[in-house]
Amino acid sequence: MTTLDDESGPLPASSDVRVGVWGLGAMGEPMARHLLDARGSLTVHARRERRALIDAGAHWAPTARDLASACDAILVMLPDLPQLDEHLEGPDGLLAGVEGRELLLMIGSTSSPVGVRDLAERLPDGIRVVDCPVSGGQDGATAGTLSIMLGGDTADTDLAASLLEPCGTPVRLGPLGAGEVAKACNQMVVAATIVALGEATELAARSGVDPAALWDLLGGGYAGSNLLASRRDKLVRGDDSPSGIAQYMVKDLGFAADVAAATDTRPALLPALRATFDEIVERGLGERDIAVTRRFTAERSAD
Structure with missing residues (x-):
């Protein structure tokens, strides 16, 4: 070059x-x-x-x-x-x-x-x-x-x-490639966060806690994040109309796994995240927004 x-x-x-x-x-x-x-x-x-x-x-x-x-x-x-x-x-x-x-x-x-x-x-x-x-x-x-x-x-x-x-x-x-390594790291954090947000929102709703009030309160503390600010309303309403679709996360987490293998890193969370998004796609939810993790949690709970 x-x-x-x-x-x-x-x-x-x-x-x-x-x-x-x-x-x-x-x-x-x-x-x-x-x-x-x-x-x-x-x-x-x-x-x-x-x-x-x-x-x-x-x-x-x-x-x-x-x-x-x-x-x-x-x-x-x-x-x-x-x-x-x-x-x-x-x-x-x-x-x-x-x-x-x-x-x-x-x-x-x-x-x-x-x-x-x-x-x-x-x-x-x-x-x-x-x-x-x-x-x-x-x-x-x-x-x-x-x-x-x-x-x-x-x-x-x-x-x-x-x-x-x-x-x-x-x-x-x-x-060259360092940007993609950084993006893989970013996507690991995004994936972990949106799964946690989806599960927490559904857990609160099933417990009689208003998800809107929950995130208004917790968003100002350690649970707050740019992702919560971006997806709060979608999670509260159960709206997973497409924006950043969940299916892309399968590819992204696969790249993270490649980086982990190349650097002899043994992550504990990454395999679970990959399995979660694989299952989201298998359930036909891959074309939905990543806020689909709330719906995914509800569906798994009904099985």
Whole structure:
């Protein structure tokens, strides 16, 4: 992989970098809006055209090749690396649009650290990879307050941090893959917290305790968290309409298990969390919001 100082031609200064976003889902679209507002220009690509973004001034790229041709740096907000791999090769693939230029590929998906490093090794010289998974959910993406976990060469992560600052707080945590390790750690805490919140809410309701009063009281103490603030109303109402869907946690916790195995770590809680979210999916609840843990607890209690 090349760096900003290589003779093949460094990227321009961050203010002149042509930025693109690939993937305009619940996280990608609001991040794209912040980048467009901050930079005044943005190229976007997704399975379906987002008319509102185009009307706001973003340029639409019909293919991954068109996106790469128009950009010096691309933020990838796809579910995982396989969705990126599908569109790397071929006449309309991303590689066909690079044409020997420098390109910074910022991987915002929650993915395997090993997979990110493998991707970087497989890509041609001139395409540099930074992993930059995010935490804060759709609320944080909309507000521009995401925690952005960067891994990669220092020069590349410095540029990525400058480009992504409109979306939240970017921090370099180490070499390539470090961001994904941090996200795996984050997802372990999120999974443990939402399971505990779901079980506690159902336990309170079955005991005649008003869940709303419970969380109003306990939210100001050690039980309080950003996740409780974000999901409090959903848990109290039993509303698990999709936002951050539970099924993704199966993948995320699998990556955490891979990191644990690679570092000879023997966690006690992680296996239980994986089993819990596997069961949530098996019960047909995987497409619901992670606040489905309350419904999941109620269903298990009725078995």
